[in-house]
Amino acid sequence: MLIGYLDRERRYQFNNEAYRAWFNQDPAALRGRLVRDVVGEQAYAATSGYMDRALAGERLDFEATMPYREGFTKHIHTNYVPDVRDGQVIGFYTLVQDVTEQVEALRQVAALNEQLVVINKELATANDELGTANRQLTRTNVDLDNFIYTASHDLRAPITNIEGLLLALREQISASAALSDNLIPQLLDMMQGAVERFQVTIAQLTDIARLQQAHDLATEEVAVAEVVEAVRLDLAPQLTQAAAQLLVDVAPDLRVSFAPKNLRSVVYNLLSNAIKYRHPARQPVVRLRAERREPAVVFTVQDNGLGLSAQQQGQLFGLFQRLHTHVEGTGVGLYMVKRMVENVGGTITVQSQPEIGTTFIIQLPA
Template sequence: MDPHYSEESINSFFINQIKDYAIFATDTKGIITAWNIGAERLKGYTEKEIVGQFYGILHPYEYQQAGVPEQELDIALEKGSYDVEAWRKRKDDSLFWATVTLTPIFSADGQHVGYTKITGDISKQKELQDKLAERQQGALEHKNKELQKINHDLDNFVYTASHDLRSPIANIEALTKLLKEELTESDCLSTETDEILQRVLTSISRFKSTIEDLTVVSRLQNDVSEGLTDEIINIKEVYEDIIADLGYPTELNVCFIQTDFKVYQLRFSKKNLRSILYNLISNAIKFQSPERDCIIKIHTQLEEPYVVLSVEDNGVGIDELHHEHLFTMFKRFHEHVEGTGIGLFMVKRIVENAGGKIEVESKKGIGTEFKIYFKEDM
């Protein structure tokens, strides 16, 4: 080391010659005690003007009023340093986006004697980041509009296709039945031919069900787009209406349904609640176990911020391997009953579109419980 210069003076020269960063020191209260040339260039204050002032003067007025400078000092002392990207203020009150590092200084004996602060101007980087984010947002919005248009076109296609297929499939069904009648009357219907025609009619019936389901999905999408009017509905009345439609007690004479409606009223679309409850009850009936009496438990309760509707059965249950695909359109896990596998897809779609959620617990051979969470403020 040059004997003409002390270590302290060399450090001072070093700090002052850093012109691209503002470097200054404060005492333990945040009063500025040292100021480099970089700080003068970046902040606009000369050393003579700024030394002796509280460093909070370099923050935007909103930050000062919110006590941000004092909070920074406390955090830096507590955690050993304080790093942030935020707005800072120049002498002329103009703002710039800065990277800031505030570090407490300790003496040789461990006493807290002040702070050092390094500030860099990264306004250009922020401007580039903002432009990039703006472009990405614009691209995302454009993509969303394209997807909405595609979805709209798909909905129109599904509706048109399902509508246009109704007539020819009805004709095929009528002609097949007519053919069976003609063969029967002419005594030409063999057992093998009868079985083939019956399989054709069964396939036609499934095709018609699929077309109907596609129409329902399209209608459901339109309901989401247009919005259904929520109303205060009586859950028990909706349940009783469903039971009447299912033909209780003739069709349910092997099922025992227990209800406990701790919450009677719900603000929701009556049409959609009926669809949800109808699907869950009819599934519980369809997938009952042949090894025991069918018991279905339906109850509602309040679990803020939700009203919870539970439908539990002791049926055949669903293997845990299939749980993740349970709400997939046209996915079926039991072949011993008729169905297209669209009901649970619709239930989940309705619930989530209304801001709620659905949960399921099911074990093969034991049973299944569905829980529907409706937002209280729906």
Template sequence: MATKPSPDKKSKHSGFLSGEGEMVSLIRKFDWSKTSVGPIEQWPQSLKTMVSMILSSKFPMFIWWGEDLIQFYNDAYRPSLGNNGKHPLALGQKGKNCWQEIWTIIYPLITQVMTMGEATWSEDQLIPIYRNGKLEDVYWTFGYSPIIGDSGEISGVLVVCNETTEKVLNSINLKESKDQLHFAIESAELATWEYNPVTNVFKSNKRLKEWIGIPLNTETNLEDAINNVVSSEREAVREAIKQSFEYSSGGAFNIVCTILHPITGVERMVRAKGRTYFDLKGEPYRFSGIIQDISEEEIAKKELADSRKSLELRNVELLKINNDLDNFIYTASHDLKAPISNIEGLLHAYMMDGSFDEEQQSLIDMMLFSIERFKTTIKDLTEISKVQRGLNIEPEVLTFSEIYNEVILDISELIKISNDPLIVTDFKIDTIKYSRKNLRSIIYNLLSNALKYSSSKRRPEIHLSTESTDDFVLFTISDNGLGISPENQHKIFNMFERAHQHVEGSGIGLYIIKRIIENSGGKIELQSTEGVGTTFKVYLKNL
């Protein structure tokens, strides 16, 4: 805190150097007799007035006075000088001595004001200054104005300024981020959209317009865009959008559908993933996201499914085809790791280079989600290869509670978005000799499925228990979720099959754990009622 002046000194400068700011205190204490402006008592009234004005202002201000351009500045300007730099030496210093590193930049402006009386204005001007122990690139918006002395002559320069370094750098970084984001979107061959529910304005990038046959220079509305979905799937899309617009849904939007080009007739199976943003009243104000063409992926799934059906009919070739499939999966899972890691690394690098607005961050989050989903698929393919090969993993003594706690940590994010689920455990038999990795895989897949297939109409309730039965440990998991229709129950353990197509997943989790369980001499049973819930009974062999 600045030291208050003595009563007699205060009375001398009453109404002129009143106040207790840092710069008021420094000006009072400074020996002005050693400068060309002389002692404070001899200052002209115009100088006193200007110094008083800047000291009382909350806006950064600076004064150059007289032929030597002696310097004054206020508390609001002080932070611009940083630490280990020009402050407090700049106070009372000659301008040329203070600003040697930028004198060639600012002196012509000062001369213009002092000799011609013409004010200047500069916006976001790069003027490096020495502060914080080094020369820094600093951007300023500032104006120089003439100060009229007591005799009517120009006696000084008033500087009103504001440092805009952060704004300028953010603008530069934002442009770079937009360019990088655009590159990432184009590299991933994604379509994008943005819809304003208030104005009914629907915008999309060039790729989506080409997919649905909209002229590049033409805008459309949401309903016209939906009409490019094949007729049998339009209502499902409308319902998914309607649900996303409900505040209680959290705004999530995720659907697979088929879009049709009205002229060429080209069909594409796509996954649309986005989010609705709500205002403080809970009303939607923006709906945006990305669309990925998954036609080839679906074709590949269909081809694999056809291959599976063919295998069932051709028992003689079963071993050969299984080996071919195993080799394909093994090679694909390894070959896909490098490009997806490169894409992920590039995206993280772009994220570290600057800040993003809400829309950009939403797109980045969706891309990261897609990358994680792809990585999960690669991981699943690797697991398929292992179970196909029947690789044996050394068993060890484990406890269900320990493995359960590890799985809970793994799926913590899924739990957070699952409407506050109630998960109850009752491990009457807690110890088993089994493969740690395989037991984790069994509990992880069954528990995460129970959360994914929970009903939006009620709070999820999941019960896990163990008991002893004959030569097995019976692990049971029950939920009150969507349930599985009778016609789908016999298919859910098949590769790439899912009970509900609108729930995201690769459809191989149950296939993998069934193979794991059966490879170790156990079995898995299913009991389910659509709309009520599902129970899995897993008979695990103590190894």
């Protein structure tokens, strides 16, 4: 802190040792010199008016920016205390404190606050735009769901009618056409194939609509063993037909937070795929295990079927991906499984080797 005393002519009569560091001079050499000559014209102009008021008898407390010389500017907090004797002001005491660091810090804070205001305005604008986009996307998704449902529903009846007409036409032609005429049966087969492909498309649309609806199903605590047993009973005919062995290892009290309908779909898809894509040269053996491994419930479905190459594994969860064409399917099942699992924060992975078998591992939040 600078401590000094100025007389009425504004000459230093006293100054402390702190003046040495600010003005690079011996403090004693400053005594008797005008303050203007010591601090410089610009700094003097910044405080001259306050000096007038101090010499008029007013006690002052103020802050100012003092450009003492080139490259040396200070922000100061100053007290002027008049020296009054016999009713006359004969000078005043000066107390000057360096507040440069505080002022610069406040300026930086103010600048940052201004930047934050701008950023907040930009964020608010971006949030508004994002909200508008999300609302539009929601409306689009609703419209898409409605379209898929309506299209799959409205197209089903006409296709069924066409299929019925084809069957009737086939019976009529078979009764009247010459046995040597091979063209008519060929055309009928082509028409029947077109109808069946159309039916597959409708089934795909129905599956997608079902997936969209599944996303909104509420979760609840589900008994895993009960769901697995229900699926096993549903698949009993397929298991018998394939002479497949299903080995289940699930604790009776194991529960998971999931939509019951979705959990059934997940288990059904994995088990039915294991049966469908069995290896023709050996008895199918499918193992399903579910257990709690904190912080998750882990499902493992393992088979000894056809297996998958590395390339096929990369395509496995894509929409409408069919990697084996010798059995019926829409290419939607595993896509739906992955979506349902990920919708609740879970994961699904696959490990497989061609001609050896495949293992699916699902982790669901406990």
